[in-house]
Amino acid sequence: MTVSRGAPCPCGSGKKHKNCCQRTQRREVARSQEHQGALERAIAWLENRHPRALTAAIELGFLQSLDIESREVLRDLPFELLQMIQINALDWLLADGEIEISRGGKTQRLLVKDLLLGPGGPLLLTPQRVYLEELVSRPLRIFEVLESRPGDGFLLQDVFSSETGPIPVQERSGSKQLVQWDLFGARPVRVQDHWELSGSIYSLGDGARDLVSDIREALAKLDAEAGGDRAHSQSFLTRTIVASWLTILTVRRPPPMLVDQGSGDPLMLVTDHYDVLDWDALASRLEAEPDVEGKRTEGWTRFLELGNDMRRSRLAINLGKATDRIEPFARTLKLADEGRAWLERVAGDSIRFVIRDIVDPRSLAERGGGPPRPTENSMKSQLSPEALTRLYQQFAEKHYRQWAEEKIPALGDRTPREAVATPSGKSSLVGLLKDYESMESRRARVEGRDPVDFEFLWAQVGLDRNRDLAGR
Numbered sequence: 001m002t003v004s005r006g007a008p009c010p011c012g013s014g015k016k017h018k019n020c021c022q023r024t025q026r027r028e029v030a031r032s033q034e035h036q037g038a039l040e041r042a043i044a045w046l047e048n049r050h051p052r053a054l055t056a057a058i059e060l061g062f063l064q065s066l067d068i069e070s071r072e073v074l075r076d077l078p079f080e081l082l083q084m085i086q087i088n089a090l091d092w093l094l095a096d097g098e099i100e101i102s103r104g105g106k107t108q109r110l111l112v113k114d115l116l117l118g119p120g121g122p123l124l125l126t127p128q129r130v131y132l133e134e135l136v137s138r139p140l141r142i143f144e145v146l147e148s149r150p151g152d153g154f155l156l157q158d159v160f161s162s163e164t165g166p167i168p169v170q171e172r173s174g175s176k177q178l179v180q181w182d183l184f185g186a187r188p189v190r191v192q193d194h195w196e197l198s199g200s201i202y203s204l205g206d207g208a209r210d211l212v213s214d215i216r217e218a219l220a221k222l223d224a225e226a227g228g229d230r231a232h233s234q235s236f237l238t239r240t241i242v243a244s245w246l247t248i249l250t251v252r253r254p255p256p257m258l259v260d261q262g263s264g265d266p267l268m269l270v271t272d273h274y275d276v277l278d279w280d281a282l283a284s285r286l287e288a289e290p291d292v293e294g295k296r297t298e299g300w301t302r303f304l305e306l307g308n309d310m311r312r313s314r315l316a317i318n319l320g321k322a323t324d325r326i327e328p329f330a331r332t333l334k335l336a337d338e339g340r341a342w343l344e345r346v347a348g349d350s351i352r353f354v355i356r357d358i359v360d361p362r363s364l365a366e367r368g369g370g371p372p373r374p375t376e377n378s379m380k381s382q383l384s385p386e387a388l389t390r391l392y393q394q395f396a397e398k399h400y401r402q403w404a405e406e407k408i409p410a411l412g413d414r415t416p417r418e419a420v421a422t423p424s425g426k427s428s429l430v431g432l433l434k435d436y437e438s439m440e441s442r443r444a445r446v447e448g449r450d451p452v453d454f455e456f457l458w459a460q461v462g463l464d465r466n467r468d469l470a471g472r
Contacts, residue, residue, distance in 0.1 A: 038128035039135075039199070043090055045122035046112070050101055057099045057112070062089045065243035070250040081249060084201075088245070091187065091200035095136045096238055134189050135198050140238045142204070142212060143167075145182045145438075150445070154178060156188065159212055160219065160237070169195045179441035181434035183208035185241040202245040209431040211244055260331050269329075269359040270336035273391065274343075274351040276324045281350040286317070289346060299326070302339065315339035321394040326351065333358070355388075357395060385449035396452045404460040408432070420461045430468060433457060 009015050046054045066074065074085070097112040113136035116122060117129070124132065143156040146166055153170040167188055178184065185202030188195050204211055218240075219233050226232045260267050276282055283296045291314075294300030300317040315336075316329045328343060330336035336356075344351070404417045410432050411419045419425030436454055444451035458465040 036128075038124060038131045039090070039094070041122050041124060041128065042094060042116050042132060045116070046093075046099075050099060053099045053101055054093070057093060057097045058089050061097055062092050062242060063246070065239075066246055066250060070246070073250040074246075077249060085246075085249070088200040088202065088242075091135075091198050092140070092238075092242065094132070095138070095187065095198075096140070096235075131189070131191065134191070135187070138187050138189050138198070139234050140185055140187050140200075140202075140241055142183060142185050142215070142237075142241065143188075145178050145180055145184075148179050148182075148441075156186075159183065160216065167195050169197060171197050179438050179445065181438040181441075183212060185245065202241050203248070204241075204244060205248045206435070209435065215240055260335075265332040265334050267331060267361055268333050268336075269331070269361060270333060271357045271359075271395070272328045272336065272340055273320065273354040273356070274326050274328070275354055276326055276351055278350040279324075282326075282347050285346050285348070285350065302342070315343070317343070321398060322391070325354075355391065385447075388447065389444070389450045389452070392449075392452050396454070397456060400457060400460075403457060416457075416461045420463065426463075429461065430463075433463075433465075 007016070063071070063074075074082075077085075093112055094116065095113060098109055099112050099115060100107055100109050101115070102108075117133060117136070141161075142159050144159050145154050146157050147155040153168065156167045156169055158164055158167075169188055183204055185200075185204065187198040187200055189198050215237065219237065222233050222236055223229075279296060286292050286300050287295070289302070291305070292300050292302050294317070299319045301313055302315040302317070303311045304314045305311050314330070318327045318329055319325075320327045328336075328339055330339050340353075344353070405415050407413045407415055408419075411425065411428055414425065416429055416432075419429045433454065436457070437451070440454065441451045455465050458468070
């Protein structure tokens with residue numbers, strides 16, 4: 001509620017708003033912003049005093065994992081990514097970087113944080129110094145999003161530490177992009193009475209869970225060899241997070257294009273959705289076509305005759321789960337477009353187009369059969385968000401009918417039912433289901449609808465989602 005300065009204060013004190021709560025609110029806002037500018041002052045001081053050493057520290061430290069070819073790729077990245085690299089690099093420099101400087105004719109190697117906070121460092125206001133001390137004391141870690149509240153913040157859990165509980169972070173911009181079960185590298189810092197992110201975010205991509213598993217094994221070996229030296233383990237973790245993130249940005253490994261054996265066109269799983277306005281008219285018109293077989297109770301298939309008693313499906317007109325709905329399916333975009341033009345000409349006003357789903361099978365292969373993701377060619381409809389969610393729910397339940405019995409690469413080519421039988425397999429399976437849910441949540445957020453409920457997948461293998469997640 002907006003209250004004018006001269007109006008009575010809503011608190012009921014009888015004073016004018018400007019002399020009561022508004023004054024308190026302004027003091028609180030000013031207090032919450034006192035630390036701002038600390039990073040800018042620190043970086044400006046370093047650039048002014050040690051410009052070459054600063055550049056060398058980033059080149060030899062933050063970017064040390066990149067070879068010449070990767071550095072060339074780095075230079076050609078879009079401006080937004082280069083900006084993120086700069087933010088992450090400077091954040092790393094302040095908290096973890098080392099710098100070589102000359103003093104009295106001798107070269108010294110110092111931690112940047114000691115140089116900034118020691119004698120002769122930049123002039124900082126007390127709140128700025130407190131913030132900088134807090135930032136450099138917080139290690140770079142990998143967190144899982146337990147809960148995301150767009151525009152407000154999220155609840156994070158350090159995946160390598162059971163000693164610290166969930167951290168509630170205030171973050172407006174990041175919370176609009178991160179969804180539940182996302183894994184990413186970050187440095188949360190405490191600012192007065194709440195937590196914020198320092199500014200750096202390391203997105204770890206689709207292979208984040210495999211990376212976490214590998215890091216966990218490596219940390220266990222390091223702890224055993226170094227006798228639990230946490231500083232050594234943290235240094236390894238920091239280097240691994242940075243190197244993994246930079247590799248994701250600079251290495252491009254597109255999966256091979258899958259093609260339809262019959263036509264040689266790129267394989268694309270295309271499903272159109274139509275409302276049926278007149279079943280009798282639709283059935284009679286389809287069954288009058290010489291190259292169509294089927295009936296109303298089971299759907300129809302349009303065939304292409306190849307000769308020698310050989311033929312191939314051109315369009316499968318499946319019955320939809322929703323009442324009065326058909327779902328024509330084709331293996332390529334070309335077949336789908338041809339099939340749609342043919343079907344709408346034959347069926348006429350007995351049907352009405354609703355929406356098209358296009359699934360790139362490469363996206364399924366990447367995540368071992370993960371949730372279908374539409375390509376840029378997906379067609380939107382005028383369906384309400386609720387109706388769209390129901391449509392996707394039906395599509396998912398149909399797509400995953402035999403999921404529990406399918407071999408999935410992410411589970412070591414085991415089926416979900418086989419994986420759940422062992423503790424390690426069950427852990428991998430739960431991680432895979434989390435990935436499904438996070439991918440779907442991100443897609444749903446973009447489309448302005450509720451995400452598909454994948455609890456039916458948990459049930460297929462005898463898992464209770466709430467109980468098993470609580471147990472972890």
